[in-house]
Amino acid sequence: MPLFVSMTAGGPPDQVTRRAAHPVARKGINDSPSKVIPTNNFYGNLMLGNQNQGVWTHPYSLRWVKGTGNSSSWGFGVSHIERSQFAYGPGNPNKYFIAPLGITSIILSAQELSNSTALTTDSLEAFSVNANLAVSAQSGPLVTFPLVQGMGFFTGVYLGATALIQTDVFFRTLSGPWTLGTSLKYKVLLEDGRTWLFYVHSSQGYVNPQFILRSNTTIQGPSGFRGSIQVAKLPEGQSNAESWYDWAAGVYPVTGATFGTFNNGSASYTLSWQKGGDTGKTLIMWALPHHIQSFNGGVGAAATDVQLYTTTKGQATLVASDQWVMVEKLVTDMGFTPWTPQNRSVTTLPEKAIVAINSVASSELNQDFAPQTNLDSMYFSGKGLAKFAAILIAVNDLARNPGLAAAGLSKLKTAFNNFVQNTQKSPLVYDQIFKGVISTAGYSDPGADFGNTYYNDHHFHYGYFVYTAAVIAHLDPSWLNQGTNLQWVQTLVQDFASPVADERFPFSRAFDWFHGHSWAKGLFESADGKDQESTSEDAFASYALKLWGRVIGDAALEARGDLMLAIQARTFQNYFLMDSSNKIQPASFIENKVTGILFENKVDHATYFSADIECIQGIHMIPIMPPSTLIRSKAFVTEEWNKYFSNGRVDSIPGGWRGILYANLAIINPKASYDFFAQPNFDPSWLDGGASRTWYLAYAAALGGCT
Template identity: 40%
Template sequence: MTYNRSRMPMPGGQQYGEPPAYQESLSNPPPVPPRLGLRNPPSLPPRVPIVRELDIATRNMSNVKIDGNVNFDDVFRPDPPPDIFKASNHELNLPRNVDNKEMPVETNKFYGNMMVGSQTNPVWTHPYSLWWAKDSPHMGIAVAHIQASQRVFGPGSPPQYFFNPIGIKSLVFSSTDYTTADDFSLGFASLTHMSAQVFLRKNNDQYIRFPLVQGMGLITAIYHNLVPKLCTAVGIKSFQKVTSGNEQIKYKLLLENNVVWLLYVIVPGGCNIEITMQDANTLVGSASLDQCTMQIVANDAKDIDIAAGCYPIHCELDCSTEGDIGKYQFRYLTEGKSVCGKTLMFAFPHHVSNFTDEMHSQPIVCQLDSTIKGVMNSYLTDSFEMKVSIPKSLGFSPFTTISGKGNGVRYSSDVLEAVKKAASSEVNLDVSTESNLDSMYFSGKILAKYAWILYCCQYIIKEKDLVDCLLPKLKSAISRFADNHQVLPLKYDKTWGGIISSGTSSQDFGNSFYNDHHFHYSYHVIAAAIITKVDHDAGDNAWLLQNRAWVEALIRDYANPSEKDRFFPVFRSFDWFNGHSFAKGLFESGDGKDQESSSEDVNASYALKLWGLATENQPLIDIADIQLGILRTSVNMYFLYSDDNTVMPSAFIRNKVSGILFENKIDHTTYFGNELQYIQMIHAIPITPASSFVRTPKFVEEEWREKLSPIVNDIKDGWQGIIMLNAALFDPRISFNYFNTPEVFLDNGQSLTWSLAYSGAFL
């Protein structure tokens, strides 16, 4: 079935033309909301990663030592969600054969395609993709690796998109017992935010287990009481046994596309097996064994041999901070044994750029192209350890990374007068009516807009009368949501574990199917954090006690850090391996998970920081700071393209931003239209104190010069206001001068008060 997305309201409440031709097919309901797949996939070009400085907020951290991990279990009490959220089952059931020990199941993670719809779309562990191939003659779990030379680019200069071909069955793990699509079923266990155990099962005694861990270097299949079969749709040009030991045999395959794959076969002690070529597309084992392990890798580097036999099954995340440095570490739990005692793991460019000295000292075993994030390096290791610069001084107050202006906010009397004039008008607007919408996203933007006005009234112009006017109005408006009396109330989904809209899957951008939760809820969290802070300093300090459980339920929905929380999955949105969030929820997609707005991803982590500050929750502050530090690196490699970007395809860099970033393609467009201002500025909204930490002055000035200044005067709606506030990230003067005039366009989530206060802070 094909679904088309309805038109999206644009800034200023205007409606713009039909969205681009995005669509997505689902083999079983639900109707798809706003995260749809391209009609024709786009393709990628080659690339080599280079480490570069991200101007002034980055420093060398390789020899800094940090002690003391963040305790993820100390962040929130794992209480049931508040009773205001009616508990119900989701209309989309969990797939068959899920054993997750009654814990919530992830909705936005890399293995999602195997759990929804047909269950046959690819999942990307990077640098590989895997999928359940049910189509004859090569049935099983298929594996592909796409080289940079295979990427496909769209038309235009710069090209609108690039993508990697999908469906190329380089190798397929199967069995001689697998003769029809109905012979085996898919099963799942140990579903975590960075790994999953997938089973291709004939029955309880005969099955193949596939540990899927992001970055795994050797694709591993453990056969139980089945005769192994390895197929390829590409064809085998040559096949040879290279070495044979007591328990491990190494084979080398050259496929018809001239790609070399190594195959390692590990058998239990005392057992024997031979792999022979049955025909030009098929290898077959000589026996059915229990615990026969087969591993493949799309490279023949000699050091891979000493990692063979060992494979990751799970990844533990550790985080810590010290001063303005944050550390995060992936610790891999492994099975099997290898000569080096470790396994082979691949790292993305943003990992490599933030490696510690110890990690940098490790030799690179081999390199493989990723789909859309440059070249991946592989290492013999059981952990990755990275350090990032974190925005320790970032809080509620305007913040900049412009050189020479980062020593604190200074307001002239003229700026303060302009802010006061704007605030005196805007506090009299009808917050309650304006925010009474059928969308958590748009209502959240309105509430956050007025919260920033409130912040300005209390802490910048310090006008008690204005605070006394706006604070009760904002409390009343947000109470509609805190009491769950909004147009589309939220409910607790017992099936997957989350707070979702009571609307249909096509309403509110697919919130009910877990699309965009970090976008939607972060605006409400920021509004709540500012209310909490102001109420503490200027009110009766009662609001936090009354509303804390509601706010933290929203946070736990998209950013719960604790594996002990039985009501929400761990880090639903933020993908610690990819270095950013994914917005797509329970919808299958031929190109995997995606995200359209890197800036609202930043806003989601910034919301955690502000709530942590408002409630004095240091572990939450630390998590937020580390996420922001990671985003500063990853966003500037994969979403925002400075002229010196060396990770993305050179031809594509001239787009300056990604547009929609999928796991398998990037398309310079949006889900709501193709206008250049939409595409560029969806990666800028909202402009907050956190914006400058990620959207560096260097990048913003380049984008202004190359993309925005030629069009800004012709835009006569709220997008002009967004562009001009974005300009404050590199030139506050031109931004302030724009807002300090009678004729100003504003986005419906943007106030004149905040625009003047932010742009005027660093003149």
């Protein structure tokens, strides 16, 4: 069955008003104003701020040089950073690692470009964008750069310009040309000792469009040049690389798409590219480690032995294919109750645990829901709602107390309805500029609610609401047909996880199907690219989609949630959650155990809100829910616990983080976890605002903590 199919009953209900203005302008975007614009994609810097921060296609990064550097070029440059060039932070393990910025190895430019040059973008899609350089904002493009995630070459398409190839690293030698069919090949050695190739493909029938070394920063080509120039770096010590580049020179990707199917507990998803240039040739593209691990059948044979390091995702491998097919086994039996790889979904608890759960739940469900759920933050409001929803699952599905659950459900519906009716403290609006549902709080303060108005963190924020709605519908299916409940929740789903791009929402705003995880950063310029600091909330959002798909009978949505979880389990354990066997991240960093904040250009063992170790580690734990045991292996949790929290150190940690750490402990020591939450002198201050003692008791008991 197909995975990516349109959703029903979507679009903002009438109580979510439309707003035809946003604090961020559509800078330099040449697509129609009606076109949906992805807000969290890799190319965001091209339409934000000064437009000259980098974008990462991996393993390359690209940027508009904008008159800076040794070359003073106005062209578009490509960089590739070796691990030997990384800067590492203090400590053992290192607190961070970062690739240096501003080392622009090769720049594709034109003599006509100057300080009046304008950068525009068009064809903004999920995996690609065209960046265009023009003499001025009033003129048409002189050079177009199709930027596609994983592209094998950096390509400039010239539309009648005096071609320049420049560098900020200085040219040492220029060799060539060599004739390859109808194309010419040149080789340059830079003063850093690195070798780059460039291939010239004329669309005007030049027999030999000469490129001449004019200075140590500039190679000049012919005037009025029409055609393409493609650039690639030669990896050191890899003799096959040059022949692969020669083989594929002339073709380049212009856009990408993903599609997939699911059946019998597995799913396949395909990344496929449309081509430009010599379209009779096969593309070479760079695959990340998690792609290679899940390649299916013949596509795996297309992987070469050529590799280049990415900045934060390990070694990229060159693959000769116009499309990749990846296959993942799905965890289809994960439901509302705790789940482990060994015992699967747990629905039966010891009587002792049931008594304890009902006792604690009676008190927690007697609380006033409103002060904990009607806040001036979608994030914290959602966490409060989800907390009470999880209590209801513990009471109804595990502790066999439908009467108590029914009383709590009535209160939860009332609290949730406040958001459906859009009467919360900071109502939502539908933004007609970037096509999404955003908080009104950020119109006066960009940082309000963690930047929700600027499209930060939507999967984090709205995932909690989708989970809560799934629980309500699970306990009372008739709720789906009341008022605009279904439509309102579907709107949130479409905002951060739409399976298709339409006139209302972009495709998959948050989850990047190339990287295999979500990006949290929205419309904020960032020198180090997109980032994310909470793997667990990313997985929880996918889990919420899965459950919501199940309760509304949308099999494709449920399967997409399943597939996203499967991919995330793979990518998190490769890139974010590092046990001692990790070979992806630098050896001097992996003993941090979690990355902290993973950017496209750096990894920083930190958070945006605290330097405390329980926060840095714990933000990758919350919320402790059924997917936790899928994404957090026992080996990883054991190593993390022993490094930071064992031997009583956890008991020195104040507040709600102590409860989070003890709940996470249930993955490897459920008895110690259960005993902590079952103790008669339990202090409620040990609970985070999005956590309940009821759920933690049920979770630890389900994992074997109460015998």
